[in-house]
Amino acid sequence: MTSPTLTFLGAAGTVTGSRFRFRGDGGGFLVDAGLYQGPAELRRRNWDADDGGAADLAAVVVSHAHLDHCGYLPRLVRDGFAGRIVCTPETAELVAIVLRDSAHLQEEDARLANEHGFSKHRPALPLYDDEDVEATLRLLDPVGYDEPTALVAGATVTLRPAGHILGSSTVLLEVDDQRVVLSGDLGRPHHPLLRPPAPVPAAGTVVVESTYGDRTHARRRPEVLAAALRRTLGRGGSVLVPAFAVDRTELVLVELRRLVATGQVPRVPVYVDSPMALATLEVYRRCIAEGSPQLRPEAHELLDALDELHVRTVTDAEGSIRLNRPGSPCIVVSASGMASGGRVVHHLAEQLPDPRNCVVLTGYQAIGTRGRQLLDGARQVKIHGRYVPVRAEVVDDSDFSVHADADELLAWLATAPEPPRTVYVVHGEAHGSAELAARIDAELGWPAVVPQLGEVVRLD
Known part of the structure; x- marks a missing residue:
């Protein structure tokens, strides 16, 4: 019997591109297969990344349906992967939405690059x-929480609630008698819609994310959004909210409903301009109606928000184009959340030059994305090959984060019934990962390591 191993194929030294390869006596499999996002040097890894020998992999476990955790799956399939893709039923539904949208955006971006010549590749591809995505979806194998599931000989997986987005999971692996826990993206204890993450089970190895490993979230400040809305609408401008289609759009709508209902902001038209977000809303709507156990009782407030705000849904391209210049004050919620693609990019191109308007950033903005550039105070951003001046107000509202902060990550780790041999800190920028590793060592007394990309470690 050989020692089982773990190889860090992604999310090492960066937030995106989660991909972890395990090998035991029974064969190899991945946990997560995410896209790199952000700077060009990271995105290039999507084209030349080590996929672990796609055709030789028996399975992929997907922790949740965000693109940086599932967006590489169709490339694996194109490269020969034909095994099972294990995830929760809700993740399977959301993965279908996310991947179809991803393929559409990539094909559209390639078309625009070829038409306008702003890519260095000839042709841009x-x-x-879509065909790769549909082949991928046929491999999805949904399993419920707390149901041990065989992956290969000698390896099982058990998914447990992570409280990050609907269907999100922490991952417990048992590989050749070694137990490994991966946090995936860990949610916060007080998510408005979801119940908190399950405690850490006993394991010799823990792999933990560190998106906010070097900071703690400020106390909730609902007045930030309320004040931004009042200022913008008062000067005749429109508010653009780049929001992740999965989970973030839902939270934004719940908060908008509260602000309008309490009279803190005036009632104006609210648009959701993202086919992916609208499809996701239907999954949430159904799960709320069915009383999904991962949802809090307060989750019905999402349905109240859709009704009371009279949310206007935009499905067609013509309707979306009209929102580039709305003509009267309104609130537009559109994907993607980091302004790296999707309809929100077209809205930004038209609305950023107008000082009456406002852009509200509602989530983590990875280095190299337009959202991060706006957050860092850029006076112009490049969109579709042209630089666009930033004259609109830009507001950062951290209240909507669904990533555990450093204190919450440590508190989750401390629920483990016994100390692990090693904690590997991933899915964070270099400083955040290093800071969290230092705190794990100092406060919990556990060995904590920030692995290098491509590093291989033994699990015994």
């Missing part, structure tokens, strides 16, 4: 297409 998508990483994968």
Whole structure:
């Protein structure tokens, strides 16, 4: 019997591109297969990344349906992967929405690049297409929480609630008698819609994310959004909210409903301009109606928000184009959350030059994305090959984060019934990962390591 191993194929030294390869006597499999996002040097890894020998992999476990955790799956399939993709039923539904949208955006970006010549590649090509996505979806194998599931001989997986987005999971692996826990993206204890993450089970190895490993979230400040809305609408401008289609759009709508209902902001038209967000809303709506156990009782407030705000849904391209210049004050919620693609990019191109308008950033903005550039005070951003001046107000509202902060990550780790041999800190920028590793060592007394990309470690 050989020692089982773990190889860090992604999310090492960066927040995106989660991909972890395990090998035991029974064969190899991945936990997560995410896209790199952000700077060009990271995105290039999507084209030349080590996929662990796609055709030789028996399975992929997907922790949740965000693109940086599932967006590489169709490329694996294109490269020969034909095994099972294990995830929760809700994740399977959301993965279908996310991947179809991803293929569409990649094909559209390639088309625009070829038409306008702003790519260095001749011709520009998508990483994968619709056919690759449909082949991928046929491999999805949904399993419920707390149901041990065989992956390969000698290896099982058990998914447990992570409280990050609907269907999100922490991952417990048992590989050749070694137990490994991966946090995936860990949610916060007080998510408005979801119940908190399950405690850490006993394991010799823990792999923990560190998106906010070097900071703690400020106390909730609902007045930040309320004041931004009042200022913008008062000067005749419109508010653009780049929001992740999965989970973030839902939280924004719940908060908008509260602000309008309490009279803190005036009632104006509210648009959701993202086919992916609208499809996701339907999954949430159904799970709320069915009383999904991962949802808090307060989750019904999402349905109240849709009704009371009279949310206007935009499905067609013509309707979206009209929102580039709305003509009268309104609130537009559109994907993507980091302004790296999707309809929100077209809205930004038209609305950023107008000082009456406002852009409200509602989540983590990875280095190299337009959202991060706006957050850092850029006076112009490049969109579709042209630089656009930033004259609109830009507001950062951290209240919507659904990533555990450093204190919450440590508190979750401390629920483990016994100390692990090693904690590997991943899915964070270099400083955040290093800071969290230092705190794990100092406060919990556990060995904590920030692994290098491509590093291989033994699990015994």
